Amino acid sequence: MSDEHRDLYYHAPSHEDHYDIIDEAGGYNQEPPSISSTYGSQGFDPSSYMSFTECLHGSMDYNSLAKAFGMSPSSSEVFSSKQGNPKPVEIGDLGGGGNGENPVTPNSSVSFSSSEAGVEEDSGKTKKEIPPKRSEDGGECSKKEGKTKKKGEKRQKEPRFAFMTKSEVDHLEDGYRWRKYGQKAVKNSPYPRSYYRCTTQKCTVKKRVERSYQDPSIVITTYEGQHNHPIPATLRGNAAAMFSHSMLTPAPMGTTRPTFPQDFLVQMAPHISNQVGANSMYPQSLNNQHLHHQYHQVPDYGLLQDIAPSMFFKQEP
DNA sequence: CGACTTTGACCCGCGC
DNA sequence: GCGCGGGTCAAAGTCG
Numbered sequence: 398m399s400d401e402h403r404d405l406y407y408h409a410p411s412h413e414d415h416y417d418i419i420d421e422a423g424g425y426n427q428e429p430p431s432i433s434s435t436y437g438s439q440g441f442d443p444s445s446y447m448s449f450t451e452c453l454h455g456s457m458d459y460n461s462l463a464k465a466f467g468m469s470p471s472s473s474e475v476f477s478s479k480q481g482n483p484k485p486v487e488i489g490d491l492g493g494g495g496n497g498e499n500p501v502t503p504n505s506s507v508s509f510s511s512s513e514a515g516v517e518e519d520s521g522k523t524k525k526e527i528p529p530k531r532s533e534d535g536g537e538c539s540k541k542e543g544k545t546k547k548k549g550e551k552r553q554k555e556p557r558f559a560f561m562t563k564s565e566v567d568h569l570e571d572g573y574r575w576r577k578y579g580q581k582a583v584k585n586s587p588y589p590r591s592y593y594r595c596t597t598q599k600c601t602v603k604k605r606v607e608r609s610y611q612d613p614s615i616v617i618t619t620y621e622g623q624h625n626h627p628i629p630a631t632l633r634g635n636a637a638a639m640f641s642h643s644m645l646t647p648a649p650m651g652t653t654r655p656t657f658p659q660d661f662l663v664q665m666a667p668h669i670s671n672q673v674g675a676n677s678m679y680p681q682s683l684n685n686q687h688l689h690h691q692y693h694q695v696p697d698y699g700l701l702q703d704i705a706p707s708m709f710f711k712q713e714p
Numbered sequence: 715c716g717a718c719t720t721t722g723a724c725c726c727g728c729g730c
Numbered sequence: 731g732c733g734c735g736g737g738t739c740a741a742a743g744t745c746g
Contacts, residue, residue, distance in 0.1 A: 574717095575718095576717080576718060576719085577718070577719055578719095578737095578738065578739075578740090579720095579721085579737065579738055579739080580719090580720075580721075581735085581736065581737070581738095583735095583736095584734090584735065584736090590736090590737095592737070592738075594738095596718090605737090
């Protein structure tokens with residue numbers, strides 16, 4: 398795919414989920430980036446402003462998210478802020494279907510993506526997401542039944558958000574409790590991908606965690622679904638506050654609002670690193686153990702493809 | 715003892 | 731039809 402690096406083309410497997418990855422170029426080791434200048438041209442709609450917390454809690458819809466991202470709800474785009482030269486790129490499934498290649502930016506620190514829920518189906522892998530659960534969980538159908546969903550029937554796709562973070566630990570604390578239910582070797586990568594499920598009853602949120610094979614310091618975390626419950630009390634202290642304050646409240650007049658998802662991260666970084674507070678997605682531990690490592694600038698967008706060719710789509714089909 | 719992790723097996727969809 | 735790869739299951743092991 399070397400020639401295609403510039404094209405950012407990804408052969409999206411039809412069965413794969415598409416979601417968007419937004420690479421942020423905050424540059425946290427320096428000073429907080431100028432949010433408005435970086436993405437101002439992307440047409441962000443302030444009214445669509447929302448937080449990750451909202452996303453996770455289901456209080457926002459994907460169209461809104463997409464809107465907030467400045468993209469069409471049905472498209473998959475990636476925005477890279479390469480030095481004030483934002484470039485939207487479509488991307489494909491980050492982990493899932495993919496080929497296992499780890500889409501990561503060596504120099505980027507936090508990026509995230511999303512996909513719309515229920516917009517497209519997922520052919521098979523998600524089947525168990527709506528699972529008639531298994532007996533152990535309390536009376537579900539047999540595993541087979543769960544899998545035997547009607548053939549043509551499309552499974553509902555859960556919304557997804559993928560984050561690329563620079564961290565030494567694979568499993569970043571995000572305020573929720575997760576149970577690992579699987580681990581798979583990733584093709585073309587020496588690092589395995591771990592699968593986690595929210596331990597809260599009835600919460601079907603899952604997340605995948607994998608490490609970039611190109612840059613082992615980067616961890617790709619993909620959230621799938623939306624939490625239908627608050628952050629566990631024990632963790633909430635740090636986790637929930639941040640967003641509610643820094644992200645959810647309307648921007649004061651004259652202040653700058655982030656225009657893109659990555660900006661959320663950018664904006665939130667200082668909060669995370671300076672406050673004892675966090676949000677549902679980047680709570681306390683991030684704050685303590687990881688975030689200070691996470692924000693790095695993306696020097697060159699092309700690099701993203703070098704690193705994660707499987708994840709990016711060409712802008713035009 | 716409950717919660718969580720590990721890990722091999724299994725299932726399914728897709729491409730060839 | 732077969733093989734591959736991703737995703738999930740579930741038994742066994744580990745930990746506090």
